[in-house]
Amino acid sequence: MTERITPGMSRFAEVDDQYAPHELEQRVFEYWDEVDAYEKTVEHRSDGDPLFFVDGPPYTSGSAHMGTTWNKTLKDVYLRFFRMQGYDVTDRPGYDMHGLPIETRVEEELGFENKKDIEEFGEENFIEACKEYAEEQLEGLQADFQDFGVWMDWSDPYKTVRPEYMEAAWWGFSKAAERGLVEKGHRSISQCPRCETAIANNEVEYEDVEDPSIYVKFDLEDREGSIVIWTTTPWTIPANTFVAVDEEGDYVGVRAEKEDEEELLYIAEAKHEEVLREGRYEDYEIVEELTGEELIGWSYEHPLAEEVPDHVDAAGTLEVYAGDYVDTHGDGTGLVHSAPGHGEEDFERGQELGFPIFCPVGGDGVYTEEAGKYEGQFVKDADDEIISDLDENGALLASGTVHHSYGHCWRCDTGIVQIVTDQWFITITDIKDELLENIEDSEWSPDWARDNRFRDFVEEAPDWNVSRQRYWGIPLPVWTPEDRDDDGAATAGSPERAGGRADEDMIVIGDREELAERVDQDVDPEEVDLHKDTVDELTITEDGTTYTRVPDVFDVWLDSSVASWGTLNYPEDDSRFDELWPADFILEAHDQTRGWFWSQLGMGSAALGEIPYEEVLMHGHALMPDGRAMSKSKDILIDPHEAIDRHGRDVMRMFLLSNNPQGEDMRFDWDGMQTMENHLRTLWNVFRFPLPYMRLDDFDPQETTLEDVDSDLELVDEWVLARLQSTKAEMTEHFEDRRQDKAVDALIDFVVEDVSRFYVQAVRERMWEEEDSASKEAAYATIYRVLRETVALLAPYAPFISEEIYGTLTGDAEHDTVHMCDWPAIEEYWQDEQLEEDVAFLRAIEEAGANARQQAGRKLRWPVPRVVVAADDERVAAAVERHTALLEDRLNAREIELVSADDRWEELQYSAEADMSELGPAFGDRAGQVMNALNEARIDEPSLEALEEAVSDVLEEGAEQRSAEDASGDEPRAALEESMVSFVTETPDDVAGTAFGLDGDDRGVAYVDASLTEDIESEGYAREVIRRVQEMRKDLDLDVEERIALDLEIEDDRVADLVSDREDLIREEVRADELRAVDDGHRKEWEVEGVAMEIAIEPLAAAEASD
């Protein structure tokens, strides 16, 4: 067997100098394959508590975009987290593969124009072509998801086109039918005339278009004059049935003159000027003022009575009625042309009024015979002819065009027509109260998504039209008597609700077994495919009646609505349903409020009386860097593949996951990607740093645990371990709040700020020591524990780099994959809040000291004799007292002097900062003035008396005002209180001092005494020499252990003497075994603090070899 370098095989193996994400990720993919990492991780949790996650199935047209990528990455991070917490997670992915979008894509590919082409091609062939297309798209999507490092059960996704899944939809629908929630309805729907099918309201996309805008006069019968209506759809005029007005609106009768003719017109008062201007009338006079109520009952003549001989003429039609959809201040005239055969509101009002439904338009948008003169024309094409006919009839008041938004088919972009047809509905409005109650059984993040958005939607949701007159979908499992009058005309004109209850004479089949049992033909339930072409011909004969299948297929939203049991292959497989259902967790974007969140609620409630999910995490959309929505069709997008090419999978995931997942949109940001890469590089470097030392010393983390070296731990070790505990606690809390972004921020902060910038800095010298020491072992054990737990915490986010680091750290001593690890538990033993706070103060002091040093012009390399820490309070003083040595070390100070809060430096001056929350209530409208005075004051001691003295002018002025206003004078004069101010030190010129603080509050000042002594100069110059020799070693690319000969020439005698005092130090630090003249070596001239030096080095191995 050939030896391979893979994570998990060789502890502390050599790793890349640089973090190289692409190579690393390839290695990890291969490794996962090799050890069956995913399968082992699933198996590892098989005894855990079940956690039933249901994947909202992506639609299989097109490839993964940044939004899908974010969605799947979020799912991945939570599923990995749940697994690490011990849950046995159901993680079956799914794909939504039916529906009009795929049909239109396939039609495009095949060059089809309309349904006739499909019929000619053959339903069976077309369905097969759709299936192939969907499967192809699925492959691409799934390859992408796997490439993003998402771990789900890719071997067995649920597909909505599989018979067992389609059966799950049949089952759900049949349960709803059993509850009496299925009915056939005669309703106004949006129809795509190209696709020749109803489409759901949420499939209608609104686009700005130019349409006719006409004002039409309807001549009144039995009285003089006309009422005026406005419409942008002249093609609906043939179906006019009544005119609606606002009962309480104000209307006027106007005598208007044009070209010597006079007309009496009735219009809303608010609109009359505009309408008359449109009609180019020269003069007018208001002759009547009426309310809408007074117009009711007026009858008029149909304006196209001759052209459309079959027009509505039933009793009560062609009259004025009240309609609550009329607005006398909106568009139009305040009188609304109403055609129940078209508009939804018109339809509903027409039903109430018991009018016949006249719709002279077919499913293809072409006028039928009933349209008389216009028969055979596509409705939009007939607009011009209708307008000119109206004109000829003297009915046209004005004709123009208007830009407005008009509904279009979401897939083929054809303008929709509103017509009345027979459709099948799930009447969820009958169980609306139940739906609203069921919502309460689910927890949502963020909570407003449920309590505002979702509830609003559910409250207003209409019945669900589930039928589509198409091919690529789950066939309706409904059989009706073959001689049945399917166009539903019988119900038209009925004053009751259209369609009525579910037909007594309707058979709804619930599964394949039942299908095989009841149909007249031979059907093998194991083999039957269930698509339209296989079930269309099946008939059922019972009690002498033959039933044929309703030819429609389901709205594709119904497919995914049954995912909670479809995922479990229920009802075919009932082995897990009772244990798992309903889903514990679902996670989708906010557009699913009206989509999947809703359809599942409706279907779950209709079929099973319950909401099918218990917890929802609702995220936002991925936006472009400039905040625009991404759009594939407009080529406005960031391709996840490009993101991976530029930065790698882990980086992309880290970026995506560092965004708030609760309802807020995410702006993609290349800078943010780069920052994440920098963070991961930092982690890589932290990880890489101790490896050579551990290797050299044969450190064995199983032999030498943290517990073994407990007594040798130094302060920084204990501190970083305490920080680790806090980080774990913080992350766990954020994860449980479904804010993985805050969790990863905490982790990054820990790695970058605490481990890399502080801990590693602090332990470098300990690891650099050549001989074994207890301290070094303690540092090894500490950083090992820190890294080992860090990669577990990071694993759900960045599974690749975590895997490689884990493998390199643990060898074969632990799990095969980091993803089998438990979520790191908080260990109370290592918690130490006081120490964390102490170090926070020390770091603040260090930062201030660095600032002060820079002010004093003294580099960190040069020691300073003394740093004075003036602590504002006991807490700070205690921290400094406890850790003086560490502070000396970090500040490179010979001595730390603590000035406690009770004492102070006489040289110092003070000023005061006001606390406005105290000052405001006490001084009222003068608080700002007092604040300014306080800020400007300079005093010698930080006492309230001194301060009051300094700002006395302002205080007294206020007191005078107050007593002048308040004659009773018993209110006490506002005075300064301790709580209103905090004192701030002012630095003397000769000492550099900088304030330090925590969380924005000043807590003291660090003063750096930068005076020089010979001893300090000696060390300073020596360290300057060391630094330059190190640089020269680096020039030669010498190994860290390599010995050299050093040649040092310094012109200034005084400096030369100072440096030679530290000869031992220099030799040790630069690994110089010999101090002598070097002839051939690497030679360089330097200037150090104005002193010229010449340094030469020569590797000893090379020197020996050349001898």
Add this chain to the structure above:
RNA sequence: GGGCCGGUAGCUCAAUUAGGUUGAGCGCCACUCUGAUAAGGUGGAGGUUCUCGGUUCAAAUCCGAGCCGGCCCA
């Protein structure tokens, strides 16, 4: 047109719960440091907190009216 969410530094966001002198990271500029670091450190520039009005001693925060973006609905 309606509902929900958002608008704070060049960018990403925090501070809005409960009103009290607007902050961080990234980016930029200058200086500095460098034998784990494509790093690190110090300083700096950068703000009409979308606009207008109101409440208040005091508003990014509360209220009202708009504007812009996103989602959903019509």
